[in-house]
Amino acid sequence: MIEPRFDELIHPSTRLSIVALLAAADWIDFAFVRDRLELSDSALSKQFATLEDAGYIVVERPLANRRRRVRVRLTDSGRHAFDGHVAALHEIVASADPTAAT
């Protein structure tokens, strides 16, 4: 059972998109997130830094084909926060329109 918990850190649109992408994957390459969200490297790095500081994501730099990759994954804490946030969003929608509850 997921406890609804609105998360101010996740909620801003860009961060919500990032965390939602990460929630659907085991890990995602930096470039994939950047291209899907059409962000600059620096803008995305800032968002990642915020989420990393909160303990919601882990940034890894594995060596692949002699190239340094940047992979990002959601931590258990981040997944818990995301699930709680989504549950809170559903709760808000349901409380406004009980017939629309999913």
Next chain:
Amino acid sequence: MTNSIGASDARSALTTVEYSRQQVIAEIDMPRWYWLGLAAGWIGMGVVTDFGPGWLALVAAPVFGATHAALAHRVLSGRRRSTQLSVRAELAGTHIPALVIGFLVGLVGVTIAAGLLLDADGARHPAVIASGIAAAAVAVGGPELMAAVRRRALRNPSL
């Protein structure tokens, strides 16, 4: 923490979440090289059967199977189409390898049945024709199979 947004904002945020989920689901697939390589190998098997010595066909079948097993194990889950992400198993489902293997086993049966029928009908190169039919089914049906898996994942709101 109490929330400070209205239902409209919440709906908009949920739409954002769903859109992100769809972007990852769109990555559930197998690399194109897998299907094309498999189709080419299938035709190669037919050519060897029709034109090669009998022993070569006997050797080629297990070599083909072993090569497939060696190359396919990393992509058969459908979660690693590209090197840019790994789709969560809960989202892709754990049934994809069984689905693909079942599809291929079915096509082996179709190839053998078609080859025998064509041979009985007096075709000059029954194995090549039968394997060509199967190769076309692999090249077209494989990606269609994965598209069906993606549609199923989209309908599953469990994530």
